[in-house]
Structures are given as structure tokens and as C-alpha cells.
Amino acid sequence: xxxxxxxxxxxxxxxxxxxxxxxxxxxxxxxxxxxxxxxxxxxxxxxxxxxxxxxxxxxxxxxxxxxxxxxxxxxxxxxxxxxxxxxxxxxxxxxxxxxxxxxxxxxxxxxxxxxxxxxxxxxxxxxxxxxxxxxxxxxxxxxxxxxxxxxxxxxxxxxxxxxxxxxxxxxxxxxx
Amino acid sequence: xxxxxxxxxxxxxxxxxxxxxxxxxxxxxxxxxxxxxxxxxxxxxxxxxxxxxxxxxxxxxxxxxxxxxxxxxxxxxxxxxxxxxxxxxxxxxxxxxxxxxxxxxxxxxxxxxxxxxxxxxxxxxxxxxxxxxxxxxxxxxxxxxxxxxxxxxxxxxxxx
Numbered sequence: 001x002x003x004x005x006x007x008x009x010x011x012x013x014x015x016x017x018x019x020x021x022x023x024x025x026x027x028x029x030x031x032x033x034x035x036x037x038x039x040x041x042x043x044x045x046x047x048x049x050x051x052x053x054x055x056x057x058x059x060x061x062x063x064x065x066x067x068x069x070x071x072x073x074x075x076x077x078x079x080x081x082x083x084x085x086x087x088x089x090x091x092x093x094x095x096x097x098x099x100x101x102x103x104x105x106x107x108x109x110x111x112x113x114x115x116x117x118x119x120x121x122x123x124x125x126x127x128x129x130x131x132x133x134x135x136x137x138x139x140x141x142x143x144x145x146x147x148x149x150x151x152x153x154x155x156x157x158x159x160x161x162x163x164x165x166x167x168x169x170x171x172x173x174x175x176x
Numbered sequence: 177x178x179x180x181x182x183x184x185x186x187x188x189x190x191x192x193x194x195x196x197x198x199x200x201x202x203x204x205x206x207x208x209x210x211x212x213x214x215x216x217x218x219x220x221x222x223x224x225x226x227x228x229x230x231x232x233x234x235x236x237x238x239x240x241x242x243x244x245x246x247x248x249x250x251x252x253x254x255x256x257x258x259x260x261x262x263x264x265x266x267x268x269x270x271x272x273x274x275x276x277x278x279x280x281x282x283x284x285x286x287x288x289x290x291x292x293x294x295x296x297x298x299x300x301x302x303x304x305x306x307x308x309x310x311x312x313x314x315x316x317x318x319x320x321x322x323x324x325x326x327x328x329x330x331x332x333x334x335x336x
Contacts, residue, residue, distance in 0.1 A: 006216045007216045007219070007220075009216065009217065009220035009300065010216055010219040010220040010223065012220075013220050013223040013224055013227070014223065016227065017223060017226075017227070020227070027230055030230045031226040031227050031229070031230035032226060033226075034225065034226040034229045034230060035222055035223050035225065035226030035227075036226075037266075038222045038225055038226065038261075039222055042218065042222065044178055045178065045181070046211065047185075048181045048182055048184075048185035049181075050207040050208070050210055050211045051185050051189060051203070051204065051207045052184075052185055052188070053206075053207060053210060054202075054203035054204055054205070054206040054207030054208075054210070055188055055189065055192055055200075055203045055207075057203065057206050058192075058199050058200075058202050058203040058206065059192065059199070059203070089178065089181050091261065092292075092295050092298060093214065093217075093218060093221070093295075093298050093301045096214070096301055096302060096304070096305040096306075097210040097211075097213070097214060097305075099305060100210070100305055101210075113314075116314075117293070120292050120293045120295075120318075121289070121292040121293050126268075126292075129268050130268050130288070132268075133268035133269055133271065133272040134268060134271060134272055134275070134284070134288075135333075137332060137333045138281065138284075138285070138329060138333050141328060141329050141332045141333060142285065142288070142289065142325060142329060145324070145325050145328050145329075146289075146325065149321050149324075149325070153314070153317050153318070153321060156317070157310065157313060157314060157317065160313070161309075161310055161313075165307060165309065165310065168307065169305070169306055169307055169310070172305065172307070173305065176210060176213055176305065
């Protein structure tokens, strides 16, 4: 029963899928193909990300993370958050578990948010892809607007999130 | 890029194993635990994405967001980008295709930006880590920021 409860969202969608197949088979097959495609992507990208975060958790001492990305890390912390986020591969959902490990290791909240922002939108592999498909004017304009945007959004979010909620989020990260 | 990721991970894993076997096993256990933690939501999301993309294919999208569609088109593009979750290697060629089929630069800017920054479908995962309030606020900010990005791209690239 525990497993059913844990996977209820997924099971519900599988049910929707089955109903869909009865109503419109072509549509169902199309949706199935796309799902298969995303599953493949997940299977490819997810294992290394999680292994890396496991290694990070075990090998990098808290003090090191605090020193370079903690409360007093200043500009270096911001740059590191941007670089680490941009060097990432994989969809945004992969960023959250990594962010949880960062929080466990005492990384400053605004830097965690900058990391999430960078992962979401300035990833280097994606940028190269964007450059070739949409042209340099498009990709560079987006990059130059995005970098300050990510930092500003992270700072505003940090400002407007009450201290108690931040503490709660950090506590939650311990359990992940 | 995937290959590079695998090579780096493989080397680090070997190095770790050579230095300390116990610690490495602990790291792998942690990796599995983190993965198992988000797996239920992840599977649900992938199925949902399949359903949504079957509805919003390139034809449907390009028919809504032509150059003439103006701010309404930008807004619609941002909404579509927010609710869909398309891997980059599909998204950029799709975006290029949409441009060829008559979509405007501003609209594509809104689509690409919101696609990457706003994740309505990944809400369940994000909430797990950051709570409801912050997840909502972050995504709302990212949504409006995407409209701003669209505006700048329209000015610079589209010359609107």
C-alpha cells in the first residue's frame, strides 16, 4: 500500500493514458513515443548526476563548501554558483537534489538560488545548441539578459523569504 | 556532452573507490536514496509531458504564435513554455522550425526562456525541496522575467 500511495500521481496518469488509448489510438501512440523519449533522456543523464552528488556529499567537507559558497563567500560564491549551474547537464529536476546537498553543506541560500537559476537557463551545452539552432544574436542576447536576471531574482527571493522558511527548507534538505 | 559527463563521473568514481572503498559505497547509497526520493514524481512528470506534447505539437504552437500575434502571442508562448517540459535538444530545433513557420522572435524568446526557467509540471519535485511558497514565487518571477527577455530579444534580434 505504501508503494501505491507513493506512486499515486504516476498511477493516476497511467490510467489517463489507458483511457486515452481507447478514445484516440493515434494520439495515445504519439504521447507514448514522447514519454519514451523523455524516459530515455532521464535514463542517460540521471545516473551520473546522482553519482556525482553522492561523491560530493561524501568527499567534500562542509568547511570547504562554507568557505567558498557559504554566508561570507561574497562574489566568489556567486561566481561559483553560476559556473557550477552552467556546467551542469540535464533538465531542471536534476538540480533540486544537488541543491539539497549544497544546503546540507552550508551553502548560502542566495547562492543555492543562483545555482538553480543558472542550471535552468545558462547551461553551456544548451547554449552551444541554442547558438547553432537560433543564431548568435538570439543566444547571446538571452545569455546577457539572463545572467544579471538570475542574480537579481535570487537576491529578491532571498530578501522576501522569511528566515523561518529558509531554516525549514534547510532542515528538509537534511532528510533528502 | 553526455559522454564527457560519463567520463568525468567514471574517473571520479574510480578515484574515490581506489582511495576509500567504504566511503564510495556510502556515496553510491546516498546517490540511490536521492534518486529514489524523486522517482515517483519524476515518472509522473514524464507521462504528463508525453500527454501534453501530443496536444501542443509544433503545428499547433506555430499557428498561435506568429509574428503578427504581438504581446498576446508572447503571453501565450510563455504560458506554453511554462507548462511544457521539452529537453533542449528537441526544444531548440523545434524553436528554429517555429521561426521558419512564421513565429516571431519575441514569441520564440518568450517560449524558450519560460521553457527553461518556469516548470509548472515539475512543481511537485520543486515543492518537495523548496516548499510551496518559494516554488510559487520563484516560478512567477521567472515567468515575468521571461516576458522581459522576450521584449529584449524582440528589440535586438527581431528589430521590433
